[in-house]
Amino acid sequence: MNVCKVCGKSLKISTPKAFDARYGYPDYFDILYCPNCGLFQTHPPLTQDDIGPLYSNYYPYADIDPEKIKTGFQPELENKAKLKNWIIGNHRIQNMLPQGTGKILEVGCGDGRSLLQLKALGYEAYGIEADKNIEPIKNALGLNIHIGTIENAPFEPKTFDIVTANQLIEHIVxxxxxxxxxxxxxxxxxxxxxxxxxxxxxxxxxxxQKWINWHIPFHQQVFTLKSLKNLLEKNGLKIFKSKTVTPTSWTLHQLDAFRHPSKIGVKNPYWMIKKATSNNQRSIKQNLFKKFILKIIVGIITLVNRIIDSLYLGDCLVVYIK
Ligand SMILES: [Zn+2]
Structure with missing residues (x-):
């Protein structure tokens, strides 16, 4: 019998035969849920050995150019845009932190932009990233990134004032x-x-089933606040503050996904990295009208999302733990 990996109670089936709607992974998975703590679990689960080949074969990492980050990304400006980030529902933890000092570690730091932001806020920033493609960026930007996993990270115990992970724990085996x-x-x-x-x-x-955050099989579980609380308490930790944040961009992707249906085993072009397309053929007038309508839609979504978050029903949980 399949049991909940957090509370150990038996699981029920929520969605049979779910599949990767984005990157064309060829197998079906069931989504199981725990009636006790609310955790959703992907079944069969992946093993640690599946992870490397799965991500290198199916996950489309961007062709990341260190120079572009150096010249095109302005961490100070990003840090100043607190109000804008609140309005658009930016879920990234570095955008919610005040200026500060001390050592901070981001697990799953990606291309390192978050570390640049944290440094600009005054912190001594360190990262962990499993993707080896980050190596040239790490070197070009002079960032303290351990390429590997948290289990083999070379840090001394009790080193950091803050440890963060953006959209990572749902991927963890x-x-x-x-x-x-x-x-x-x-x-x-x-x-x-x-x-x-x-x-x-x-x-x-x-x-x-069409919710974009199932993200099968990359997401191994999706938490409720209760299931996350259970997991942390089992490990001697406690949530002392939490909220939900719903990014406008996620909702736009959610609506757009309906216009780009997926088939099992087929990469969905909508989710692949996009190249700029030429707009020369369209008339300027048409573009302005479309832009105007789009702005109104984005405005309405943004307002609705802030209301949803005020009711604690948003798409992303942000939890502060001691
Ligand atoms: Zn459970």
């Missing part, structure tokens, strides 16, 4: 190991901050 190591690297009194999709979101209820 061994949850207890991830929490154990996050805790190990925190100083006494340090804070762990996580952002992750919210299984209790209104859009999950509305869109059902």
């Amino acid at each position: 061994d949850l207890n190991s991830f929490i154990t190591y996050s805790k190990k690297f925190l100083k006494d009194g340090g804070i762990l901050i996580l952002s992750t999709p919210n299984a209790n979101s209104l859009y999950r209820l509305m869109f059902g």
